[in-house]
Amino acid sequence: MTFDCQSLSVSKLNSNILIAENRRAALEFSQKVRVLCWVMTQPKHLKSRTQHVRATWGKRCNIVLYMSSEASDFPTVGLNVSEGRSQLYWKTIRAFQHIHTHHLDHADWFLKADDDTFVVLENLRYGLSKHNAEEPLYFGRRFTPFVAQGYMSGGAGYVLSKEALRRFVKGFADGLCTHNTETEDVGLGKCMETMKVQLGDSRDVLGRQTFHPYPPDYYLPRQTPRLRPWYLLYEHYQPVEGPGCCSDLAISFHYIDAVQMHTLEYYSYHLRPYGYKYRFNPNVKIQVKQGKRWLIQTLGVIHLQKKELLYV
Amino acid sequence: MRWRAGETDSRTDTTFLLFSGCVYGNECDVVASKCEHSSVLLKGLQSSMMSEGSSFMKGMILGGIFCLVMAFFETFNSGTHSEGREHLHHHLKPVSKDELQKLSESQMSDWTLQVRVYCLIMVTPKLLVHWATANDTWSKHCDKSVFYTSESSKALEAIDLQEQDEWARLRKAIKHAYENAGDLRWFFVARPTTYAIIENLKYLVLDKDPSQPFYIGHTEKSGELDYVEYDSGIVLSYEAMRRLIEIFKDEDRCPERGHALWKTPEEKQLATCLKYTGVFAENGEDAQGKGLFNKKSVSSLISDSMGQNPADVVEACCSDMAITFGGMSPSQIQVLMYGVYRLRPYGHDFHDSLTFLPPNDSDND
Numbered sequence: 001m002t003f004d005c006q007s008l009s010v011s012k013l014n015s016n017i018l019i020a021e022n023r024r025a026a027l028e029f030s031q032k033v034r035v036l037c038w039v040m041t042q043p044k045h046l047k048s049r050t051q052h053v054r055a056t057w058g059k060r061c062n063i064v065l066y067m068s069s070e071a072s073d074f075p076t077v078g079l080n081v082s083e084g085r086s087q088l089y090w091k092t093i094r095a096f097q098h099i100h101t102h103h104l105d106h107a108d109w110f111l112k113a114d115d116d117t118f119v120v121l122e123n124l125r126y127g128l129s130k131h132n133a134e135e136p137l138y139f140g141r142r143f144t145p146f147v148a149q150g151y152m153s154g155g156a157g158y159v160l161s162k163e164a165l166r167r168f169v170k171g172f173a174d175g176l177c178t179h180n181t182e183t184e185d186v187g188l189g190k191c192m193e194t195m196k197v198q199l200g201d202s203r204d205v206l207g208r209q210t211f212h213p214y215p216p217d218y219y220l221p222r223q224t225p226r227l228r229p230w231y232l233l234y235e236h237y238q239p240v241e242g243p244g245c246c247s248d249l250a251i252s253f254h255y256i257d258a259v260q261m262h263t264l265e266y267y268s269y270h271l272r273p274y275g276y277k278y279r280f281n282p283n284v285k286i287q288v289k290q291g292k293r294w295l296i297q298t299l300g301v302i303h304l305q306k307k308e309l310l311y312v
Numbered sequence: 313m314r315w316r317a318g319e320t321d322s323r324t325d326t327t328f329l330l331f332s333g334c335v336y337g338n339e340c341d342v343v344a345s346k347c348e349h350s351s352v353l354l355k356g357l358q359s360s361m362m363s364e365g366s367s368f369m370k371g372m373i374l375g376g377i378f379c380l381v382m383a384f385f386e387t388f389n390s391g392t393h394s395e396g397r398e399h400l401h402h403h404l405k406p407v408s409k410d411e412l413q414k415l416s417e418s419q420m421s422d423w424t425l426q427v428r429v430y431c432l433i434m435v436t437p438k439l440l441v442h443w444a445t446a447n448d449t450w451s452k453h454c455d456k457s458v459f460y461t462s463e464s465s466k467a468l469e470a471i472d473l474q475e476q477d478e479w480a481r482l483r484k485a486i487k488h489a490y491e492n493a494g495d496l497r498w499f500f501v502a503r504p505t506t507y508a509i510i511e512n513l514k515y516l517v518l519d520k521d522p523s524q525p526f527y528i529g530h531t532e533k534s535g536e537l538d539y540v541e542y543d544s545g546i547v548l549s550y551e552a553m554r555r556l557i558e559i560f561k562d563e564d565r566c567p568e569r570g571h572a573l574w575k576t577p578e579e580k581q582l583a584t585c586l587k588y589t590g591v592f593a594e595n596g597e598d599a600q601g602k603g604l605f606n607k608k609s610v611s612s613l614i615s616d617s618m619g620q621n622p623a624d625v626v627e628a629c630c631s632d633m634a635i636t637f638g639g640m641s642p643s644q645i646q647v648l649m650y651g652v653y654r655l656r657p658y659g660h661d662f663h664d665s666l667t668f669l670p671p672n673d674s675d676n677d
Binding site: 248 | 625629659
């Protein structure tokens with residue numbers, strides 16, 4: 001009798017150890033890596049968009065605040081601004097000031113997202129777990145233009161460390177940062193540069209992106225090699241089209257309508273292939289064979305214990 | 313108006329026995345058995361038609377005659393379907409978690425080896441883009457996947473059956489698959505417009521013996537016939553295939569080219585042929601009774617759920633262990649591929665009793 005490797009069940013010992021590890025780690029993360037999410041929204045959108053955020057990923061934040069021009073029973077926080085595209089940077093400034101005043105000690109990291117952004121909180125926490133919230137850091141989808149050091153896309157969502165938040169608020173308090181643009185992500189990026197906050201690299205260990213300013217169908221479908229399409233023109237890192245675009249442990253997608261929001265929720269948290277051994281394990285240093293190449297990561301000191309080795 | 317049998321009406325006493333059953337349709341059987349009396353009664357009626365309300369009487373007579381005709385027609389047809397009336401809608405669920413945990417290591421590995429799937433993907437050049445997408449996505453997870461086409465295409469490989477008729481093509485494909493099955497015992501038939509999660513298919517049939525006849529998918533009813541819908545994929549066990557091959561030889565009950573004026577869809581022809589061999593359609597569903605085979609797209613199902621269950625959209629929508637979806641565009645399918653095999657929250661792991669490894673030489677799963 002010959003065994004076909006595709007169907008053969010892997011020895012249980014290895015998988016169980018890895019599984020136990022991940023579960024413990026994930027639970028620790030939600031307590032150790034506290035994330036406060038604030039969602040940029042408006043009264044008009046509460047029914048069409050924000051309620052779907054609330055029904056899906058909003059509840060996974062340690063704290064979630066829905067920021068609007070008006071307070072309501074949604075509940076929304078009322079900022080002292082009016083609605084409209086031109087007011088977005090004011091909203092951002094007021095939102096962070098509010099958070100700094102009321103919630104600075106309630107979280108370690110502060111995420112800004114839109115009401116049409118889908119976020120996988122577990123993957124955000126995992127990514128942030130390796131970093132120190134007391135350092136001036138900010139993560140997201142890195143764009144090159146307008147700011148010398150670059151800035152993070154607003155739609156894809158960006159996260160500030162506690163220190164970065166302090167510096168942002170201080171910047172405005174001291175007049176070092178001003179409302180100099182309507183484009184909130186560029187404006188914030190400029191202030192981060194002024195206040196010497198570093199841009200982090202949010203890509204996974206295989207160099208794949210985790211924050212996405214557009215929906216998955218912009219990136220995943222295979223393409224013949226071509227010049228960058230318009231939505232990839234601002235990219236800081238060399239963009240990849242097709243399956244290599246996006247990490248398995250993606251953090252966000254943007255321009256997600258209500259149906260897509262629940263669809264992504266279904267894909268991430270519900271629909272799964274029974275018994276499937278996922279290819280990608282971010283903790284393991286030698287990866288499963290992908291295509292015809294072995295990918296070996298050399299990130300500092302490698303501690304390879306036999307039981308952590310994943311094989312095909 | 314409903315009279316009780318046996319009561320007499322002062323003007324039309326003879327009509328009771330004849331017509332009382334006909335007012336409520338399913339009692340027409342009663343009428344059929346009394347038809348030998350009808351001609352006598354009708355003659356009797358004619359003489360009484362002179363009395364007032366004669367047009368009402370005419371109406372009643374016409375209705376009665378119609379009812380008799382229908383009753384005759386039904387008894388004539390019911391002979392071939394008498395067993396069909398007792399046949400209940402069959403539901404097929406995966407093995408329960410508890411059952412799985414009771415199994416020994418050797419039983420587990422036996423089952424893993426047994427549950428291997430041969431995918432028959434029925435393509436045409438018109439569906440080239442979906443053909444290419446199926447080739448690049450879910451078909452890689454079948455233990456063996458063979459594309460059967462109506463005519464060959466330079467772009468993609470397939471077995472050219474050189475057959476335009478869909479039913480004849482399906483028959484040829486089934487024969488070919490059965491002959492080339494090797495040691496594979498489960499067969500999945502689908503068009504490339506369907507997306508399938510083969511691991512979940514394996515999970516559904518895990519504890520089912522393929523030497524027993526199984527014919528599984530999303531079941532629909534057409535009159536008395538329960539059939540599996542083609543658009544959401546058809547699962548057949550080795551024994552069901554064997555019986556099919558046998559009945560294919562019977563040109564009367566399972567003709568290759570139909571003689572009817574209109575063409576019966578091949579999904580119904582398949583069901584009819586299988587029924588002659590004693591194999592009946594079963595609806596694949598999860599432990600909660602949610603259908604696992606869907607011909608609609610994920611977004612369509614989510615959208616429906618948003619309308620019907622706004623408080624609990626995803627929970628109410630679709631099974632976590634869904635097997636098929638249909639009506640999705642190639643780019644939606646590539647996103648679904650990512651959604652199924654890759655996108656997940658860190659730290660959510662499942663203690664599944666079996667393990668299925670990813671296919672070789674694949675970068676999108």
